Amino acid sequence: MLQTHQNPVYAYSHSADQDTPAPVHHPVIVVGAGPIGMAAGLDAAAQGIPAVILDDNNTVSIGSRAVCYAKRALEILDRLGCGQRMVDKGITWNLGKVFFRDDLVYTFNLLPESDHHRPAFINLQQYYLEEYMVEQIRQTKHLELRWKSRVTAVAEKDDHVEIQVETPDGAYRLTCDYLIVADGANSGIRRMLGLESSGQVFQDRFLIADVVMETDYPPERWFWFDPPFHQGGSTLLHRQADNVWRIDFQLGWDADPEEEKKPENVIPRLKAMLGEETEFELEWTSVYTFQCRRMERFRHGRLFFVGDAAHQVSPFGARGANSGFQDTDNLLWKLKLVLDGRAPQRLLDSYDAERVPAADENLLNSTRSTDFITPKSAVSRTFRDATLLLAEEYPFARTLVNSGRLSTPAVYRDSPLNTPDEERFDSKMVPGAPSTDAPVNAGDWFLRLIANSRFNGLYFAPTDGTLSDPELTALSSLTEHADIPLNILVAGLEPTDNLPAGVRAVSDTKGVLSKRFDGRPGTFYLFRPDQHVAARWRSLDRQKIEAALKRATACS
Amino acid sequence: MIETRKLNVQPTLSRPDDFYNALVEMHRELSEEQSRLANAKLILLLANHIGDKETLEEALRIAAEGLN
Ligand SMILES: Cc1cc2nc3c(=O)[nH]c(=O)nc-3n(C[C@H](O)[C@H](O)[C@H](O)COP(=O)(O)OP(=O)(O)OC[C@H]3O[C@@H](n4cnc5c(N)ncnc54)[C@H](O)[C@@H]3O)c2cc1C
Numbered sequence: 001m002l003q004t005h006q007n008p009v010y011a012y013s014h015s016a017d018q019d020t021p022a023p024v025h026h027p028v029i030v031v032g033a034g035p036i037g038m039a040a041g042l043d044a045a046a047q048g049i050p051a052v053i054l055d056d057n058n059t060v061s062i063g064s065r066a067v068c069y070a071k072r073a074l075e076i077l078d079r080l081g082c083g084q085r086m087v088d089k090g091i092t093w094n095l096g097k098v099f100f101r102d103d104l105v106y107t108f109n110l111l112p113e114s115d116h117h118r119p120a121f122i123n124l125q126q127y128y129l130e131e132y133m134v135e136q137i138r139q140t141k142h143l144e145l146r147w148k149s150r151v152t153a154v155a156e157k158d159d160h161v162e163i164q165v166e167t168p169d170g171a172y173r174l175t176c177d178y179l180i181v182a183d184g185a186n187s188g189i190r191r192m193l194g195l196e197s198s199g200q201v202f203q204d205r206f207l208i209a210d211v212v213m214e215t216d217y218p219p220e221r222w223f224w225f226d227p228p229f230h231q232g233g234s235t236l237l238h239r240q241a242d243n244v245w246r247i248d249f250q251l252g253w254d255a256d257p258e259e260e261k262k263p264e265n266v267i268p269r270l271k272a273m274l275g276e277e278t279e280f281e282l283e284w285t286s287v288y289t290f291q292c293r294r295m296e297r298f299r300h301g302r303l304f305f306v307g308d309a310a311h312q313v314s315p316f317g318a319r320g321a322n323s324g325f326q327d328t329d330n331l332l333w334k335l336k337l338v339l340d341g342r343a344p345q346r347l348l349d350s351y352d353a354e355r356v357p358a359a360d361e362n363l364l365n366s367t368r369s370t371d372f373i374t375p376k377s378a379v380s381r382t383f384r385d386a387t388l389l390l391a392e393e394y395p396f397a398r399t400l401v402n403s404g405r406l407s408t409p410a411v412y413r414d415s416p417l418n419t420p421d422e423e424r425f426d427s428k429m430v431p432g433a434p435s436t437d438a439p440v441n442a443g444d445w446f447l448r449l450i451a452n453s454r455f456n457g458l459y460f461a462p463t464d465g466t467l468s469d470p471e472l473t474a475l476s477s478l479t480e481h482a483d484i485p486l487n488i489l490v491a492g493l494e495p496t497d498n499l500p501a502g503v504r505a506v507s508d509t510k511g512v513l514s515k516r517f518d519g520r521p522g523t524f525y526l527f528r529p530d531q532h533v534a535a536r537w538r539s540l541d542r543q544k545i546e547a548a549l550k551r552a553t554a555c556s
Numbered sequence: 557m558i559e560t561r562k563l564n565v566q567p568t569l570s571r572p573d574d575f576y577n578a579l580v581e582m583h584r585e586l587s588e589e590q591s592r593l594a595n596a597k598l599i600l601l602l603a604n605h606i607g608d609k610e611t612l613e614e615a616l617r618i619a620a621e622g623l624n
Binding site: 379382383385386387389390394396397400 | 592
């Protein structure tokens with residue numbers, strides 16, 4: 001088969017930690033260098049926590065796996081320094097098309113609104129994502145990635161965790177304050193500790209084929225239910241980088257995976273779909289089955305499970321890696337505050353309080369999509385087909401068609417870290433929501449301004465465009481807060497040069513910022529380091545902001 | 557019998573026999589499978605017309621009542 005990509009081989013190197021009599025201590029150790037483990041490491045570094053990532057392998061993901069990365073994942077990767085390369089190499093798309101038998105049933109646009117830095121989705125082979133992350137890690141101080149280092153034992157002690165690592169030149173031990181477990185869906189650590197991940201296995205098989213071809217198909221997501229070229233099953237087509245197209249065929253439970261993935265069986269399927277005359281080269285085939293399941297809790301004392309180790313979803317909706325990035329986005333700033341003694345241990349419980357419901361939302365969506373795509377009974381197939389038959393002409397039925405509800409970030413609506421609204425806002429930016437984006441200054445973006453891994457404030461200045469002395473005093477004291485100094489942006493200011501340190505003017509070039517936040521004069525938003533809204537008010541009240549900061553860090 | 561709060565279970569059809577006849581008539585030329593699809597489409601159309609979640613939930617409960 002043709003190869004557009006060669007997996008790199010990363011060299012194992014001996015670590016000085018292996019030569020000491022007593023185990024060397026690191027604040028944070030991450031098990032697994034998949035996308036989520038690497039995000040954990042990069043986020044630790046962004047927060048200023050020295051960290052070590054251990055991986056039992058010496059390369060990136062092999063073959064065709066994750067394809068679609070959502071806007072929120074790209075924004076998180078921006079904060080970690082890898083977003084731009086992803087977007088540059090990836091294929092940007094916003095449009096999806098759904099076909100039933102011979103007909104186009106409907107078209108959807110995932111990002112109907114303009115003025116966002118990042119698109120709704122990009123497609124990119126998982127190995128590229130991982131390569132960019134490895135390269136970013138190599139350029140990052142106080143962050144180390146050790147290949148061919150398999151974690152074989154984990155013991156939690158009173159005030160630390162001790163692990164055993166196996167390498168090509170022997171085993172050694174390490175200790176850490178916190179262990180982040182990112183060892184994937186079949187987590188060995190989870191098993192070692194007798195913890196379960198439970199849920200549902202779906203009785204279906206899907207064939208993945210990556211083909212290289214030059215066509216003028218637009219970069220859209222095309223999904224077929226029961227197409228003429230693959231009757232009875234569904235098919236999904238996505239364009240990836242390097243002219244590689246990814247096709248997923250639903251095969252049914254009785255299919256023989258070994259037979260199905262043989263080129264002599266795959267090629268006729270592809271020809272039926274793409275047309276006899278289309279020229280293509282087969283690059284990869286595999287057959288997968290899937291599960292929807294999660295652990296009961298993701299925090300176990302000093303151990304934190306993230307990504308597929310904590311929760312696993314079916315691929316419809318692209319909620320796997322996309323949700324994993326939100327796990328580490330949620331966790332690392334909390335670990336930093338606790339390690340620094342600026343927040344109590346119980347702040348770490350909010351990782352469960354926020355990410356377990358988020359996982360449930362992803363599981364629910366993925367399970368429902370799977371039920372629609374793979375109906376489990378005759379009656380469920382009848383309703384599915386009836387919906388598709390109606391959808392072509394009747395708009396209401398399109399809302400019922402479920403070919404994957406594509407990943408959107410969770411809103412931590414019921415989080416104990418939120419300060420509830422006291423006033424009315426005409427904005428979706430409720431406490432717990434991840435911040436929206438807006439164009440600001442000259443060619444910049446709001447999310448970039450609050451990508452500093454710190455707490456941020458956004459203040460909408462009074463109508464006259466100047467700040468009074470009491471306002472200046474309040475803002476500047478917030479930037480000097482002993483435990484959690486704020487970084488503050490002020491929108492709607494006339495040009496001025498007497499802003500206190502830590503307070504910066506932001507120009508709402510197109511008025512989009514005020515619109516999306518319903519930012520009337522006097523409005524103040526408080527953002528957490530993961531860019532989720534912690535609280536908002538209609539007037540500037542230092543005491544309320546300080547109380548909300550306490551709450552957002554579990555200090556009250 | 558299930559008590560309803562939202563779903564109207566009192567007679568509202570102006571000509572019940574006509575409606576019943578039309579319902580059966582809809583299926584006359586259809587195969588078993590086509591009938592199943594037509595029924596499913598009908599349910600989806602009516603459910604969307606009703607829209608209200610509670611009303612629909614009451615109807616779903618009554619429909620399954622006593623069948624197993
Ligand atoms: C067909 C398919 C399509 C998908 N499509 C999408 C998509 O479009 N979008 C999306 O967001 N997600 C998608 N996913 C899901 C995505 O691939 C996963 O969610 C993602 O890889 C999870 O990352 P992870 O870092 O948690 O785990 P993994 O990527 O599984 O990484 C775990 C790492 O841990 C290492 N490891 C394991 N045990 C040890 C140990 N004891 N010591 C040291 N290292 C260890 C492994 O070698 C591996 O490198 C798809 C998945 C599949 C199968």
